[in-house]
Amino acid sequence: MSTAASLPNRPLTVAILGASGAVGQELLQLLQERHFPVKELRLLASARSAGTRCSWNGQDLTVQEVSESAFAGVDLVLASAGGSVSRQWREAIVAAGAVMVDNSSAFRMDDDVPLVVPEVNPEAAIQHRGVIANPNCTTILLTLALAPLATRRALRRVVVSTYQSASGAGAQAMEELKTHSHEVLAGMTPTPAVLPHSLAFNLFLHNSPLQANRYCEEEMKMVNETRKIMGLPDLRFTATCVRVPVLRAHSEAVNVEFDAPLPVAEARELLAAAPGVQLMDDPASSRFPMPTDVAGRDPVMVGRVREDISEPKALEFWLCGDQIRKGAALNAIQIAELLLPA
Amino acid sequence: MSTAASLPNRPLTVAILGASGAVGQELLQLLQERHFPVKELRLLASARSAGTRCSWNGQDLTVQEVSESAFAGVDLVLASAGGSVSRQWREAIVAAGAVMVDNSSAFRMDDDVPLVVPEVNPEAAIQHRGVIANPNCTTILLTLALAPLATRRALRRVVVSTYQSASGAGAQAMEELKTHSHEVLAGMTPTPAVLPHSLAFNLFLHNSPLQANRYCEEEMKMVNETRKIMGLPDLRFTATCVRVPVLRAHSEAVNVEFDAPLPVAEARELLAAAPGVQLMDDPASSRFPMPTDVAGRDPVMVGRVREDISEPKALEFWLCGDQIRKGAALNAIQIAELLLPA
Incomplete structure (x- = not known):
């Protein structure tokens, strides 16, 4: 392990860029919960959010406006303020000698930026040149379940449909879902502001921009990021991404x-033993994972593993994972943990 | 067209078995809305619901307890009270000379019972021997979109994931979703009573009984009913059915x-011209069907038709349809309309 790639062997100065968002708040909680070696924690955000106060681990912190000088002396930046913010500050962060774990999609497909799910491709992290990208939420959850199966049989094709929560669009979208649900229950027709349509008792195809091939950005992220993380650049992959209430x-x-066919029993064994995965697959009680089972929890829960009756070489399964936690903040912290000296 | 198979050429005596349910109520509304030739309407239900009053088309009707004699003089029975009730009264209904359009799954796969989606296989209806089955909701919606495509290319394999509303489990499940949503918004943890788990801000794999192959009944209904309606007994088909809030x-x-590959433009043309289908496929505005677009409306809306980037011979699309209306009551009335003398 090269010294430059690892983080220093001492308590660290950590900056969170975008501390006030849903993922930023979860990062704060996880740094404390996982006893990450923090000497100093700097909360950075745009001028709009600067001045906000925040208590963390018994300290009273104030969000500072992000600037080049704010990165002086920082060892690790956890960035979660969107792609344009990450692009804007990447150079300054790397120039300051910090490692940037970036939750945005800005650099994920760059050849010189590792895209890492620690349980799947930890070896990629250490090859970073200052930036490591945290994958898209749906990709993280999916690769955790695909990776153990891929150790036994080569993947030929993946067809996935998602059921994505409001949190994927941020804290404001979660609030809007609650407000709109109240309004619908009161007989009113809600007016969408954060999302393009109301999610209250409704759902819609993911609203990220459509590509020429009629896949949205979110779907192409799943396709391209899964290929990169799993080292399968030609994997046949299609996804339909849907936002649900x-x-x-x-x-x-x-x-x-x-x-070639993979017996269900073998797939279940592989999944049960896979890091980051919890198998919940009880046909006798028809009990399989639900969003309420995983909210606020670390593992991706996988269940209803079965042979596809339409294709003997295919299996089907169902998974649920917390989008803010393993789908974003937890995976980012786990990436940083890979860089801690042994 | 055989005379016995058609309904008589005069205003009809119609009975609704299970009039108080969500589908029963929609049947009442549709009979009026579509000017179905009703001379007399009899509302039948179990002893528990008997005595309930109901206004219909300016008349004040009282629900009667179902009995053999209740079918005397009836021309058409629209049954929507569950499989066991349909099984119990089938003989009496046929013996009374009435035609039974049955919304339950009791007889759908019987060789002597046509399973009909009027836009797809109307010719099957007239071959009935007293009973015509109304397909499962998800099957009706899907076959409307598959049938026009199947006129141009042979179907090889279908992989579908559903997003099914509370109405599929009845009016009580819809009420439970509302009540539980109120409770979750108030910070409470709801206790499920109608459905096995709470649907409020949650979702779960369809709770119909699991088969040995780990497909649930609802999924196998889609497989088997689609094959029967489309006359494709060997169609390779897999479905994952999910209840959503x-x-x-x-x-x-x-x-x-x-x-063989079917160009997207051709598929769009076929869908745009298909009866019962409304194409809503505007990539420029990213506007595709949502549940709120179809609630209370007749057509199945189809959109985001695209070539599957993982398989050149495959297309992908998205559809939404009202479960109570085209998914149940409307399709049943349309079946009965097929039997009206020209």
Whole structure:
């Protein structure tokens, strides 16, 4: 392990860029919960959020406006303020000698930026040149379940449909879902402001920009990021991403075809033993994962593993994971933990 | 057209079995809305619901307890009180000379019972021997979109994930979703009574009984009924059915593989011209069907038709349809209309 790639062997100066968002708040909680070696924590945000106060680990912190000088002496930046903010400050962060773990999609597909799910491709992290990208939430959850299966059979094709919570669009979208639900229950027709349509008792195809091929950005993120993380650049992959009126956990219905049949019992064993995965697969009681099972929890829960009756080489399964936690903040912290000296 | 198979050429005596349910109420509304030739309308239900009063088309009707004699003189029975009630009264209904359009799953796969979506296989209806089955909601919506495509290319395989509303579990499940949503918004943890888990800001794999192959009954209904309606007994088909916190419209993410590539433009033309289908497919505005677009409306809305980037012979599309209306009551009335003398 090269010294420059690892974080220094002492309590660290950590900056959170975008501390006031849903993911930023979860990062604060996880740094404390996981006893990350923090000497000093700097909360950075745009001028609009600067001055906001925040208590963390018994300290009273004030959000500062982000600037080049704010990164002086920082060892680690956890960035979660969107792609344009990450692009704007990348150079300053790297020039300050800090490692940036970036939750945005800005650099994920760059050749010189590792895209890491610690349980899947931890070896990629240490090859960073200052920036490590945190994958898209749906991709993180999916690769945790695909990786153990791929150790036994080559993946041929993946067809996935998602059921994505409001949290994927941020804290304001979660609030809007609650407000709109109140309004619908009161017989009113809500007016969307954060999301393009109301999610209250409704759902819609993911609203990220459509590409020429009629896949939205979110879907192409799943396709491209899964290929990069798993080292399978030609994996046949299609995804339909859907926003549903759930607060903070994503679900996915997954159909995966292998080069040869993989017995269900074997797949279950692999999943049960996989890090970051909890198998909840009890056909006798028809009890399988639900968003309420995983909200606020670390593992991705996987269940209803079965042979696809339409294709003997394919299996189907269902998974749920907390979007803010493993789908974003937890994975980012785990990436940083990979860089801590042993 | 055989005379016995058609309904008589005069105003009809119509009975609704299960008039107080969500589908029963929609049947009442549709009979009036569509000017179905009703001379007399009899509302029948179990002893528990007997005596309930109901206004219809300016008349004040009282629900009667179902009995053999209640079918005397009846021309048409629209049954929507569950499989066991349909099984119990089938003989009496047929013996009384009435035609039974049955919304339950009791007889759908029987060889001597046509299973009909009027836009897809109207010719099957007239071959009835007293009973015509109304398909499962998700199947009706799906076959409306598959049928026009199947006129151009042979279907090879269908992979579908559903997003099914509370209405599929009845009026009480819809009420429970509302009550539980209120409770969650008030910070409480709801206790499920109608459905096995709370749907409020949550979702779960369809709770119909699991088969040995780990597909639930609802999923196998889609597989088997689609094959029967489309006359494709060997169609390769897999479905994952999921209940979501939406009130009365179902959505489906569909991946369909053909024997040869079908250009998207051709598929769009076929869908735009298909009876019962409304194409809502505007990539420029990213506007595609949502449950709120179809609630209380007749057509199945289809959109985001695209070539599957993982399989050149496959297309993907998205659809939404009102579960109570086209998914149940409207389709039943349309079946009865097929039997009206020209």
